[in-house]
Amino acid sequence: MKSRYNPLLLAVIVIGLVCALWLNVARHDVEQKNNTVEMAMEYEGLRKLAALQGLPEEDVLRQFKDAGINSLMIFDTTLERLTKNGELRTVTGGELRQAAALGSGMGVFANVGAGDVEENAAYVAATDKQSVLDDVEQDLCLRYGADRVKVVSENPRIIKIKGSTTLLPDGKYDEPQGLLQAPLGLPVQDMRKVAALGFKIIVRPQNYVDVTDEQIDSIFARIKEAGVPVDALMPCGTEVVGYPNKMQHLGERMKENNMTLVMLEHYTQLQFAKIDGLLPLAEFNDYKAARSYVIDPTEQKKISVGEALRRWALTDEERNIRVNYIRPFLMPEGGQDIMKTNLKYVRDIKASVEARGYTIGEAGVFSAENKDGFAPYFPAKVNFIPIVLAIAAGVVLYLALLFNLGGKQQIALWAIFSAGALALLFIGRGLFTRQLLALAAASVFPVLSMNVIFNIWDKNTSDKHSLLAICWNGIWQLALAIALSLVGA
Numbered sequence: 001m002k003s004r005y006n007p008l009l010l011a012v013i014v015i016g017l018v019c020a021l022w023l024n025v026a027r028h029d030v031e032q033k034n035n036t037v038e039m040a041m042e043y044e045g046l047r048k049l050a051a052l053q054g055l056p057e058e059d060v061l062r063q064f065k066d067a068g069i070n071s072l073m074i075f076d077t078t079l080e081r082l083t084k085n086g087e088l089r090t091v092t093g094g095e096l097r098q099a100a101a102l103g104s105g106m107g108v109f110a111n112v113g114a115g116d117v118e119e120n121a122a123y124v125a126a127t128d129k130q131s132v133l134d135d136v137e138q139d140l141c142l143r144y145g146a147d148r149v150k151v152v153s154e155n156p157r158i159i160k161i162k163g164s165t166t167l168l169p170d171g172k173y174d175e176p177q178g179l180l181q182a183p184l185g186l187p188v189q190d191m192r193k194v195a196a197l198g199f200k201i202i203v204r205p206q207n208y209v210d211v212t213d214e215q216i217d218s219i220f221a222r223i224k225e226a227g228v229p230v231d232a233l234m235p236c237g238t239e240v241v242g243y244p245n246k247m248q249h250l251g252e253r254m255k256e257n258n259m260t261l262v263m264l265e266h267y268t269q270l271q272f273a274k275i276d277g278l279l280p281l282a283e284f285n286d287y288k289a290a291r292s293y294v295i296d297p298t299e300q301k302k303i304s305v306g307e308a309l310r311r312w313a314l315t316d317e318e319r320n321i322r323v324n325y326i327r328p329f330l331m332p333e334g335g336q337d338i339m340k341t342n343l344k345y346v347r348d349i350k351a352s353v354e355a356r357g358y359t360i361g362e363a364g365v366f367s368a369e370n371k372d373g374f375a376p377y378f379p380a381k382v383n384f385i386p387i388v389l390a391i392a393a394g395v396v397l398y399l400a401l402l403f404n405l406g407g408k409q410q411i412a413l414w415a416i417f418s419a420g421a422l423a424l425l426f427i428g429r430g431l432f433t434r435q436l437l438a439l440a441a442a443s444v445f446p447v448l449s450m451n452v453i454f455n456i457w458d459k460n461t462s463d464k465h466s467l468l469a470i471c472w473n474g475i476w477q478l479a480l481a482i483a484l485s486l487v488g489a
Contacts, residue, residue, distance in 0.1 A: 006400070006410050009393040016390020017487055023379055023387075030377045034364030037316055037353050038232075038290070038323045039346070040071040040202055043194055044081075049328050053339050060339070061197050067343045068350030069326070070360055071200040074190055075236060076183030079122060079136070080167070083180075087132045087189065090180070092165040093121040111153040116160060122179045123152070124159045132189065133157065135222070139185035142215050143208065183236075186219060188226045195228035200362060202262060202323075204236040211246050220253050231362055232323075234262035234292065235275050243277035251284025258374075260365055261289040262323050267296045269319065287376035290363035294325035305333050305345050313352040322363035324349065381426060384434070388425060391441045392417040394488065398444040401451060445488025449481045 041064065050060040061072075082088040091109050096117045099106045106112075108125045126133035140149045140161055148162045164178040177183075183206040191201055203223070208215045219241065223230050233254060235241065242250035254261065261282055264273040272278055272291075282289045293315050295308055308329075315321045326349065328342045336344070350360060368377040396414045399405060405413065424433040456477060465473070 005397055006407055009397055009410060009414060012386075012393040012414075013390045013487065016386045016388075016393070019383065019386040020390075023383060026379070027377070030366055030368060031320065034322075034366045035358050036322070036361040036364045037358045038071050038200070038363040039069050039326065039350060039353075039360055040073055040292075040323055041069050041326050041328070041346075043072040043074055043190060045328055046072070049330075049338065049342065052330070053337065055339065058193075058197065061194070061199075063339075063343060064346060065198060067346040068360060069199070069346055071202050071231070071323075072194045073202045073204050073234065073325075074186060074194070075204045076185055076206055077187040077190070078181050078184060079124065080180040082132065082136065082187075086127060087129055088136065089125040089127060091123050092180075093118045093123070094165070096123065108156045109158065111156065112158060112160075113152065116150075116152040118160075118162065120162060120164055122161050122163070122165050124161070125153075125156055129189075133159070135188060135225075136184060138218070142218055143182070143184060186222045186226075188222060191223070191226040191228050191230070195226075200232075201228065201230045202232040202234050203230055204234050205241050206237045207239040207241045207243055211242055213246060213249050216242055216246060216250050216253060220257060223257070230257070230259065232260040232262050232290070234264065234323075235278060235281075238274070238276060240275060240277040240281045242281070247277050247281045248284045251281055251286075254285050255288075259285075259288075260363060261285045262292050262363070263289050264292045264294065264325070265319070265321070267299070269293075286374070287378075288365050288367075288374050290322040290365050291320055292323035292325045293319070293321040294327060297327065300327060300329070305329055305341060309345065309348050309352065312349045313356045313358075316353055316358060317356055320366070322365070324353070381430065384425060385422065388421045388437060389414075389418050391437045392421060394444045394448060395440055398447055401447075441488040443488075446485040449484035449487075452484060453477055453481050 046060055046064060047057055050057045079090050083090040096106060096109060096112060109123055112123060124136060137159055150160045152158050152160045161179055165180055166178045167180060168175060168177060186203055186205060194201060205219050240247060263278060266273050312324055330338060332338050333341050366377050367374045392414050395417060396410050400410055421433060421437060
C-alpha cells in the first residue's frame with residue numbers, strides 16, 4: 001500500500017477542503033440567524049381537550065399560550081362542526097322525512113316543502129350568526145358547484161345540498177367523506193378568536209376537485225374577511241391546494257401575503273410526508289418554507305409523555321425542525337388529569353428547546369441576508385467547483401492505489417472525472433450529482449486515511465518503544481486517521 005501521492009491532486013484537495021469549510025461556516029451563520037422555533041397545536045385538539053375536562057375553551061387556550069404554544073392550526077370547517085358548535089342548524093333529508101312521518105315539528109325546517117325533501121341531502125339554516133350561513137353558502141358552491149346547492153326557503157333562508165349524509169367514524173380516512181364531514185372553507189370566527197388571544201395562525205386548507213383560481217382566491221378572501229394576520233399555510237390531506245395545475249397560483253398568492261409553507265416531515269424522518277405537489281409548491285413560494293415534525297398518532301399512543309419529550313429539542317437541532325407540531329395526550333399520567341399532563345408536557349418542551357439556544361416565535365425559514373426581506377439560502381453552483389475538483393482528485397488517488405497509475409495518467413483521469421461531474425452539476429441533475437459526489441467522498445477518503453497510517457507503520461522499523469510512547473503513537477495516529485477521514489465528510 002506504499003504510495004507517494006500526486007502533489008497536484010493533494011493541492012486540489014486542500015483547496016477544496018478550505019472552500020468546503022467556508023461554505024459550512026456560511027451555512028452555520030444562516031442557521032444561527034434563523035433559530036426561532038414555532039410551537040404549534042391544533043385548535044380543534046385544544047377544543048376537544050376543553051370539552052373532555054369540562055372547562056371553558058378560552059381558559060384552556062390561555063393556559064396553553066402561557067405554557068409555550070404560540071401558534072394554532074386552523075383547518076377547513078365542516079357542517080358537522082359548525083352544527084355542534086351552535087353556529088348553524090343542520091338536518092338531513094332522512095331526519096325531515098322521519099319527523100314528517102311522526103308528525104313532530106322541525107322548527108325552521110318546517111318551511112322546507114315536501115317536494116324539496118330528499119334522502120341524500122342536507123339542509124342548513126342560520127342560528128343568530130347570519131354571516132356564518134353566508135360564508136357556508138359560498139363555500140358549498142365553491143366545493144360542490146351551484147347545481148348541487150339550492151335555496152329552498154328565503155324566510156328563513158334554508159339551503160339544500162345534495163349528497164351523502166353518512167358519517168364516518170373517527171380515524172376512517174380511506175373512504176370518501178359525506179356532506180356533513182367534508183371540508184368547506186376556513187372559519188372566520190375561529191381565526192378571529194385565536195388571533196384575539198394572541199396566537200399566530202397556521203391555516204390548513206384542503207384541495208378542491210378540478211381546482212380553479214377562483215377557489216384558491218377564496219381562501220385568501222376568507223383570511224381577508226377575518227381581518228387577522230395569517231403567517232403560514234400547511235397542506236392538509238394527500239394533495240396541496242392547487243394540485244395538479246394551479247400550484248403556481250397558490251404560490252404567488254402566498255408570496256403576496258408573505259406566508260411560510262410548513263412542510264411536514266415523514267415519520268421515517270428521511271423525507272417529507274407524501275403530499276402531492278408539496279415540493280413544486282415550495283419552489284413556487286421561493287422556498288420560504290419551514291420543516292415541521294409531529295409524533296405519529298399511532299406511535300404517540302404507545303409511548304409515555306417522558307419518551308415524547310426527549311425527542312423535541314434533539315429533533316430541532318439535528319434536522320432543522322422549526323415548527324414543533326404538538327398533539328395532546330388524551331390519557332392522564334403521573335396521577336395528574338389530562339389538562340395538567342399536557343400543560344406540563346408543553347412547558348417541558350419549551351424549556352428543553354430554549355435550553356438548546358433556540359427562541360420561541362415565528363418559524364425560522366433560513367433566509368440569507370437580503371435588504372428586501374426573505375431570500376432563500378442557496379450557495380451558487382460556482383462555489384461547488386473546487387469541491388467537485390477535490391472529490392475527483394480523491395477518487396483518482398484511490399484508484400492510483402489499486403492500479404498503480406502514473407502521474408500523467410492520474411492527471412488525465414482527474415480531468416475527465418472533473419469535467420463529467422461539473423457538466424452533470426451545471427447542466428444535468430445537480431442534486432443527484434452532489435449526492436453521488438458525497439457518496440464518493442464518504443467512501444474514498446477513509447481508505448486514503450488508512451493508507452497514510454499504513455505508510456507510517458511501514459516506516460517505523462524500531463521494535464523498542466516504551467509504554468508511554470506506544471500510547472502516544474496510538475493517540476496521535478488515531479486522531480490523524482479521524483481528521484483525514486473527516487476531509488471527505
